[in-house]
Amino acid sequence: MELYNTAAAAKAHLDLGPEVSLYVCGITPYAATHLGHAFTYHTFDVLTRLLMHDGHTVRSVRNVTDVDDDIFRVSRERNVPVDQLVASEMEIFHTDCHALNMIPVTHEPYASEAIDAMIARIAELVACGAAYVVNRTVYFAIDAFPAYGQVSHYDIPTMIALSRERGANPDDPDKRNPLDFILWQPEAPGEKSWDAPWSRGRPGWHIECSTLAETLLGLPVDIHGGGEDLIYPHHESEAAQAEACRKGVQFVRYWAHVSHVGYEGEKMSKSLGNLIFARDLRSRKGARAVRHFLAQYHYRTSWEYEDAKCEEASDEFARLDALCDGDVRIEDAAAEALASEVLHHLRNDLDTVGASLAIANSIERAHAANVSTGRPLRAVVEPLWELFGIAPPSPAATSAHGARQHGTDA
RNA sequence: GGCGACGUAGCCAAGUGGUAAGGCAGAGGUCUGCAAAACCUUUAUCACGGGUUCGAUUCCCGUCGUCGCCUCCA
Known part of the structure; x- marks a missing residue:
């Protein structure tokens, strides 16, 4: 089959073995499940069904970002413990996915359960010079990875110019390159934190997906996807983290991105x-x-x-x-x-x-x-x-005309 | 600004080198005591300007315009 590969900016004929690995960026559970989520996961569900129909075994991972600025913020706003917030939102998400007849993913890892693996990879990056430590914070060094831009096709000067226009702070004095991004940051009051060689704190956003993909699926991942907003910087940075200092290693073979719903x-x-x-x-x-x-x-x-x-x-x-x-x-x-x-x-x-x-x-x-x-x-x-x-009509609904379209399946 | 997608009837939209599916809305009709439903009929200089061609909506170049992404986001 053919699928548009973002990194190649063209449709690609998929060259796949009997077993296909699929990684899809999952949700940050605090406003589940809006139509955009549904559209994205519907898309990858159809892809999974098609691959299975064509005789492939699909091993899929969809992560849950439960360590995140927004999670902590909403937890404070609603005065609900983080774990409780995550659990209740994930219940909604699962109910929706099940009701919409989505095939369950093989693995659904929580970021908070893979901190050790993330710390190990960050340590490797620091050791090989692709990352550096300033003020208890670890940054990825863009300059150590010339291929940065391979997924989104932005060149470095453009990215810098954009970040200035957007009011970000490319002039952060701690960064060697304005586009360097955080791999590990020190703890803030009231947030979950873990011990690491650089500080007690938590991982940056991008490192969770590349680590989970590598750990659960192995490299290269056949197909990696998500919403199109994730192309840059998220996926760009994931690829950088996974490939830096590893000659010949490819993180992902085909990138697939789903457009947004307005x-x-x-x-x-x-x-x-x-x-x-x-x-x-x-x-x-x-x-x-x-x-x-x-x-x-x-x-x-x-x-x-x-x-x-x-x-x-x-x-x-x-x-x-x-x-x-x-x-x-x-x-x-x-x-x-x-x-x-x-x-x-x-x-x-x-x-x-x-x-x-x-x-x-x-x-x-x-x-x-x-x-x-x-x-x-x-x-x-x-x-x-x-x-x-589209699930087969349930036996009960089939025997009672008209009732079929009103079932909530929940 | 860069990259991507796209411009076909009031709206949505398929499609093809030889003058264009379908759906919704609208209009007319059949049916009906009236209405609804159902069914039938009807509605297009295919964004603009060049080029290639016997011939383009369909291929090429350009222009204009719309939408999306661009360190919160699926």
């Missing part, structure tokens, strides 16, 4: 508070309709959530679903053609839009043709819908 003219984000939550859509439309809705957008095209569009997709799904009822049949040749068309679209950079359209057209045609030979339409369509994560 709402009311703004990017949907936790800091802006303009969130649509997965659980709300689910309870209003049903999990199957939500999955169908998400499939109407290509993962590399940014889009805007609109109630009307969601409504339309939901109605369309209900109509298509209803058209599969009764004894509608589809000719064997047409069924085979549909299956291969759907797979063709999905293997072309996960074109869920084209694949979804093919199914819709086939249902309409089969309904209009009204043939008496061939296979029952639903028996042909349901396995294809499952590639999109």
Whole structure:
């Protein structure tokens, strides 16, 4: 199959072995699960399903960032202990993922459980000269890693200029290069901290993912993905941390990034508070309709959530679903053609839009043709819908028409 | 500014070197005591300017415009 590789800035034919390693950056659990999260994990769920369909075994990791400025901040604001905040948000996230029929990941590590491994890698980087210590803080030295920029394609002067415009502080006197980033920072009052050779404190953000990926999957990771906002600096820095001082080691073979979902003219984000939550859509439309809705957008095209569009997709799904009822049949040749068309679209950079359209057209045609030979339409369509994560209707719902789309599955 | 995506009817959107699917909305109609639902019919100089070509919406160059990312973020 072909997938767009961010680092190559082009679609790449995936050259994969029987076992595929997949690392997807997970959530920072304090505002789960908004539509942007759902779209991102839906995308990688479809990818996983397709790879499995094509005979691969998929080993996947999705981390949980539970050591983070925002977690500590929200914990204070809501006056809830960090562990409790993380646990309750993760319960929501898991409930949403399960309800939306997402295949569970193989590993779901918490950053706080891998501190030792992070400290070990930071120590290696310091020892080999790719990192340095100032004021109990460890920085990664950009200048020791000439390939910095390989993922996002920014050149160093551009990145510096940008960081100035953005009001960051590239002039931090402790940094050797304005773009050097933190690997370890000293503890602040009220935050979780661990003992390390440089200070009691906590790791920087980027080191958690590269360490977890390396520890749980081994290098190189076949496919590493996440939201497109993570390309720079997060993924750029992950690659630097993993590859520095290791000649010939490649961190990731293919980078896949999912575009953002907007709402009311703004990017949907936790800091802006303009969130649509997965659980709300689910309870209003049903999990199957939500999955169908998400499939109407290509993962590399940014889009805007609109109630009307969601409504339309939901109605369309209900109509298509209803058209599969009764004894509608589809000719064997047409069924085979549909299956291969759907797979063709999905293997072309996960074109869920084209694949979804093919199914819709086939249902309409089969309904209009009204043939008496061939296979029952639903028996042909349901396995294809499952590639999109649209779960088969539950037996109870199937026997009670109309109830199907109202199940919350939670 | 850099990089990326993209500009097709009121809205969304598929697609092709030989004058363009579908959906929603709108309009008209069938049906109905009226209405709803359902069904039928109907709606486009394919952003602009060049170039290649017998012929481009589809290929190439340029222009304009929209959106996204750019050390909080999926």
